[in-house]
Amino acid sequence: MNDNIDGNIGRRSPRGLRQFFEAISLMANSPWGNGPKGGDGDGSGDGKKPGPRNPWVTPDPIDINRGRKPRGPSALDELLRKGRGGFGGGGSGGGSQFDLGDSAKFWKWGVLAAAVLWVIFSSFHIVPPEKEGVITRLGSYSRTAGPGVKLTWPAPIERIRLEDVRAIRTMAVGSPNATDENFVLTRDQSLIDLAYEVRWSVRDPELFFFQLSDPEGTIREVAESSMRATVANFNLTDAIGPGRVEIEAQVQQRMQDLLNQYRAGVSIQGIAIRQADPPSQVDEAFKEVTAALQERESAINLSRAYQQQVLERARGDTAAFDQIYEQYRLAPGVTRKRLYYETMENVLSNVDKTVVEARGVTPYLPLNEVQKRIPATPPAAATKGGE
Incomplete structure (x- = not known):
């Protein structure tokens, strides 16, 4: 390995060698590297000056025995611990750790489900038989939907407003x-x-x-x-x-x-x-006027009824005269005597005295007194005697 490094160093230019050594120096002074004299991964070297502590590693209990005060967890560890607790993760000491990848998947599926439900509930509409639906697209009128199941673009692209067209x-x-x-x-x-x-x-x-x-x-x-x-x-x-x-x-x-x-x-x-x-100010006067108008209407109705009655009676008399005239044309003498007798009967039916001019008959006959003296015969007895 040293041969490889030496070979690489030998092939680099002076500028490249300077950059290489600067990188080695930065790695040595970084919290993830060793100290100037090397050491273990926790940052404590074998020399007199210990290296910087690794922020991802919990302090070793051996440091307590050496008389060194242990340091608490870093701010990143505390943030992860609170995140695990908020999502149901365990605390410290061998508990389950928070997985950012699983949380991202959970939120993606939740957003996708909410979007699907929103599309379903805002796109399918049921219009009752007595109503009609007015559909607007971005606030402008689009069309009118009749009764039944209707499909629209999800809100807020299209909206539907129902209106009862049969209600009075x-x-x-x-x-x-x-x-x-x-x-x-x-x-x-x-x-x-x-x-x-x-x-x-x-x-x-x-x-x-x-x-x-x-x-x-x-x-x-x-x-x-x-x-x-x-x-x-x-x-x-x-x-x-x-x-x-x-x-x-x-x-x-x-x-x-x-x-x-x-x-x-x-x-x-x-x-x-x-x-x-x-108006209420003249209500009493108008009530009197109304009462007078009603009386006038009543009098007019009574006069019209009497007029109609007289006209009907005249029409009846005319029809009866026409019938009598037909009989008179057939038998004038008999009809004349019949009319005379009927007229005299009507005239003298309510008269108390009767005068008869004929030979051998007393000029005055008290027929009314005779009628008063004749006892009234009950109808039942008269009917029995007739049988």
Whole structure:
């Protein structure tokens, strides 16, 4: 070996020899090498001055016997010991040591499992039958998904938002129990306090989410403007009475037309007026007016019923006269006498005195007194006697 070293030294240049000896000197003074005079691996040489201590080797108990104070573990040993304790490793004295390679593998598998779960749960979606899913890609609209199992790119690349397109939603405008009154002007310059409900549903989720910044606020404003424009064509009597049904129909049509122009993606299902009262300051006066209007309507209905009754009676008399006329054309004399007898019977049926002008008959017959003297015969006895 010395021959090899000598040969190598001989072949080196003076500059190379200087670098070689500097490297040997550094190795001799390093904590992993021997002292100037050589020594064992723990850094204690055979000479008078011991070499530097190896930081990776625990001090030998022999140093205690030599009267030398033992040194504690190095900072690197303490760091490794704490790492082993944090990962379930043993402490000192023959325990298991911490393996950096196993920890790296553990973290790699954990991150991979978390990524797989994230992709699965953010990519597969179940859309119920009554809903539709609006899918956005990086915040922009991408497509609309129907009911069923749908697949998307994992979040945050694509997201899905479900919306119930079959639910009927209700929006109240003006409440009967609210302190603030919702005044609407009628055609005859009168004010009424209106409270109504708007029933609506989502027709197109894409337009509902992306066309308007505040869809529900827009629906409320459209409802108020449509109601005011419609009530302005009705007077007070119709607005608080029989004109409610027509007002509701016109407001629904107006709202649907305006929302279609706004491309709101909403369908108006109906309008229901819950309250149509005058202002509270004149409520008593309006109640009296309402009562008078109801009495007027009642009188008009009674007169119409009497009119209908008279007309029906006249029609019946006309039909009876036509029948009698047909009989009169066939037998005029007999029909004339029959009409005379029936008329006299109707006229004299409630008269107490009867005068008969005929030969051999007393001019005055007290027939009423005779009838009073005749005892009334029970119906059962009269029927038995007849048998």
